[in-house]
Amino acid sequence: MSEPILPDHVIANRAYWTTEAAAYVEPGRRAWAEPEPSWGIWGVPESEAKILPDVAGLDTIELGCGTAYVSAWLARRGARPVGVDITPAQLETARALQQEHGLVFPLLEASAETVPLPDASFDFAISEYGAAIWCDPYRWIPEAARLLRPGGRLVFLGNSTLFMLCSPDEEEPAGERLLRPHFGGLGRIEWPDDGSVEFNLGHGDMIRLLRASGFEVENLVELRAPEGATTRSAYVTPEWARRWPSEEVWIARRRG
Numbered sequence: 157m158s159e160p161i162l163p164d165h166v167i168a169n170r171a172y173w174t175t176e177a178a179a180y181v182e183p184g185r186r187a188w189a190e191p192e193p194s195w196g197i198w199g200v201p202e203s204e205a206k207i208l209p210d211v212a213g214l215d216t217i218e219l220g221c222g223t224a225y226v227s228a229w230l231a232r233r234g235a236r237p238v239g240v241d242i243t244p245a246q247l248e249t250a251r252a253l254q255q256e257h258g259l260v261f262p263l264l265e266a267s268a269e270t271v272p273l274p275d276a277s278f279d280f281a282i283s284e285y286g287a288a289i290w291c292d293p294y295r296w297i298p299e300a301a302r303l304l305r306p307g308g309r310l311v312f313l314g315n316s317t318l319f320m321l322c323s324p325d326e327e328e329p330a331g332e333r334l335l336r337p338h339f340g341g342l343g344r345i346e347w348p349d350d351g352s353v354e355f356n357l358g359h360g361d362m363i364r365l366l367r368a369s370g371f372e373v374e375n376l377v378e379l380r381a382p383e384g385a386t387t388r389s390a391y392v393t394p395e396w397a398r399r400w401p402s403e404e405v406w407i408a409r410r411r412g
Contacts, residue, residue, distance in 0.1 A: 329391060
């Protein structure tokens with residue numbers, strides 16, 4: 157069987173994450189060692205964010221898993237996770253961390269837009285960044301719906317719409333002015349500095365896409381940076397993210 161032809165943005169993002177993988181080994185190692193899940197660039201603790209349902213006994217899939225620390229958190233909570241990522245260098249780190257922690261689960265090299273697994277294989281799908289911003293939402297969200305059983309949940313975390321509208325094209329922090337038009341300024345964004353391709357939808361488009369893909373939206377969690385939080389991101393300051401959400405989490409349920 158021939159390999160699937162990958163879209164140009166998948167190829168570009170795999171190349172980008174191949175070069176970035178080494179910089180995420182130590183952050184991945186720290187995340188694997190965390191006793192409690194924490195979310196996004198600000199490390200908002202699960203006890204505050206309340207994102208995860210009870211996953212004990214569930215078949216779960218992480219779409220765009222990177223170093224697979226989210227799947228490790230799920231495994232420790234009793235789930236049966238599978239991690240999917242398109243970048244071999246990221247999966248190499250994930251496998252090394254599995255061995256370090258004695259916690260092994262399947263890792264699959266594939267695009268989250270075309271996962272070579274059967275329909276209705278999972279009860280829960282999640283993406284913290286990963287597919288949530290690096291894959292075409294009009295491809296990966298219907299694919300997540302295909303992979304989920306009726307009643308299964310999809311949870312994904314990415315940039316907030318407001319943050320993207322206030323973000324310049326250069327590597328500078330978001331400001332207090334709208335710099336990008338809502339109509340025509342979101343969707344596919346090609347970053348000139350590194351060749352990566354990112355996807356962001358406004359709330360209306362996202363709701364319509366989720367519903368068209370067979371989901372009912374249950375919640376939208378806008379994350380606030382905790383007091384004293386820091387980040388290595390050059391694109392947003394703690395002061396900004398205390399006043400406005402730089403990240404948001406969508407929670408949706410697959411209709412039966």
